Amino acid sequence: MLILPLSCQDQPQQPPCTPEDIVRGPWAVGYHSTRAEVRWETTSLGCGGIRIRRKSGGDWLAQVGSTQMPLSRRLSLTEGVPDRPDQAGTSILHRVELQNLMPGTCYQYQVSQTEGIAIGRFCTAPRLESRETIRFGVLGNTHPRRGVDLALYDRLAAWSPSIILHTGNIQHYEGLAETWSDWFARTKPLLQSAAILPVIGNRDLEVVEETVVEDGSTPLEFQEYFQTIWGENGHTGIGNNYAYRIGGLLVLALDSEGNDRNMWDDATQQWIIELLSTAEADPTYRFAVVIFHRALYTRSLHGGQDARRSEFVNLVAPFRVRLILNGQSHCYERFIESERTWVVSGGGGASLHNCDERFDQLELAQQAVESVHHWIGFTLTASGLTGEVFDTDDRLIDRFEIGG
Known part of the structure; x- marks a missing residue:
């Protein structure tokens, strides 16, 4: 079983959350045998979460809510940049930590609680003794x-x-x-x-x-x-x-x-x-x-x-x-x-x-x-x-x- 934090819909005493556009990401971080992390950024607080399944296909295994933290950036590059400038200000970093995954397995994830759909893939590390390719x-x-x-x-x-x-x-x-x-x-x-x-x-x-x-x-x-x-x-x-x-x-x-x-x-x-x-x-x-x-x-x-x-x-x-x-x-x-x-x-x-x-x-x-x-x-x-x-x-x- 996955150890799942509550998604934003499941948290008690919270008003309904609003989906937000992703401005950077998503991307996976680290390489571990039974756990993984996915991150992305939005412009403001709102619904955040992913669902995952084994890359080989099949049913979605779980939906997992994100931890959201404000990022305050001072670096700004806008003048002379033809498009997609880096602007100073605050954005929201979403982090989803997944645990109890299968070693040596690739998963597909989908950020499904934002405006639009963003997908990605990550793999877990094999067991140390593994001789699989x-x-x-x-x-x-x-x-x-x-x-x-x-x-x-x-x-x-x-x-x-x-x-x-x-x-x-x-x-x-x-x-x-x-x-x-x-x-x-x-x-x-x-x-x-x-x-x-x-x-x-x-x-x-x-x-x-x-x-x-x-x-x-x-x-x-x-x-x-x-x-x-x-x-x-x-x-x-x-x-x-x-x-x-x-x-x-x-x-x-x-x-x-x-x-x-x-x-x-x-x-x-x-x-x-x-x-x-x-x-x-x-x-x-x-x-x-x-x-x-x-x-x-x-x-x-x-x-x-x-x-x-x-x-x-x-x-x-x-x-x-x-x-x-x-x-x-x-x-x-x-x-x-x-x-x-x-x-x-x-x-x-x-x-x-x-x-x-x-x-x-x-x-x-x-x-x-x-x-x-x-x-x-x-x-x-x-x-x-x-x-x-x-x-x-x-x-x-x-x-x-x-x-x-």
């Missing part, structure tokens, strides 16, 4: 106004991943022509297809010129959008770092942007070591995937990260870290070093970089490179992990396997 997508640097063919997002959504891992720089206020409101509209296929689990990129911490930010404080965009949309995902973590399991894989989602001198402070490094050490003793564990924004192996203009790369390699040397996923460079690259696969995936919409013209000392390690907009589909089976990389024309540009 799992698919997850990867992309990064998603700046949809950059002119990328939006078929990129449609094709990733149609592939039906269980979750989408994002390598950072979700949205970028470049030239004040891009807004979160526009991002939500243009990436709707992704939001409807699966929960997105992002790491922080440098653009996610940008300071907009028109916004007054006190010295030492977190930028308003990060406070009012990134944290509100993706924060409190229920995963164990420290600071802006968190971890979760995809079957036998341990995923460490790390913040590479918070420290200019070192990749991570002592407390974060100790947390990483403890997580990996604990995983090594778990019989269901296969290997670790580490994802963070800053590209430590790249032949783009962002290269030259030798010291930070050595720091990271030394940190994880005793452990089964087989795959490292990065963003930052607006291209696709794959390297192999000491039986580890390093992948740069920053081609989700931003203007492209050349990624094969610098740092010749890395040429032998570079197994593949394409300056194209792309997404990656990973398939985890009992025998290992397979990655397939597709461009906007659905052309397969790389394929690789990681055993374990």
Whole structure:
């Protein structure tokens, strides 16, 4: 049975509620085996709730009311924005928490207590010992106004991943022509297809010129959008770092942007070591995937990260870290070093970089490179992990396997 909060119609001593239009979302948050969360925003208080069913079809299982909380945003970008500006003011964040779900199951949800109908999909994580096939997508640097063919997002959504891992720089206020409101509209296929689990990129911490930010404080965009949309995902973590399991894989989602001198402070490094050490003793564990924004192996203009790369390699040397996923460079690259696969995936919409013209000392390690907009589909089976990389024309540009 689902543990269900009362819907707004069922709450005693309340006047009838009024449906409200959705202005952002809906979207799913987090990746857990028996629980999930769906969020969306409306302009004012009113009815809020969803109903769910197993994605395979059948009857709706339950209708669940939302918890509503006011959001007061100070950040405003309206001047020079052709459409869908981000305006200061108050909106209502709806959150629906679902519990006692089936592990390894995909559900369809429908926000049915608002004006109009909004639908989406989320999947629960499989049991740790599961060897069933799992698919997850990867992309990064998603700046949809950059002119990328939006078929990129449609094709990733149609592939039906269980979750989408994002390598950072979700949205970028470049030239004040891009807004979160526009991002939500243009990436709707992704939001409807699966929960997105992002790491922080440098653009996610940008300071907009028109916004007054006190010295030492977190930028308003990060406070009012990134944290509100993706924060409190229920995963164990420290600071802006968190971890979760995809079957036998341990995923460490790390913040590479918070420290200019070192990749991570002592407390974060100790947390990483403890997580990996604990995983090594778990019989269901296969290997670790580490994802963070800053590209430590790249032949783009962002290269030259030798010291930070050595720091990271030394940190994880005793452990089964087989795959490292990065963003930052607006291209696709794959390297192999000491039986580890390093992948740069920053081609989700931003203007492209050349990624094969610098740092010749890395040429032998570079197994593949394409300056194209792309997404990656990973398939985890009992025998290992397979990655397939597709461009906007659905052309397969790389394929690789990681055993374990």
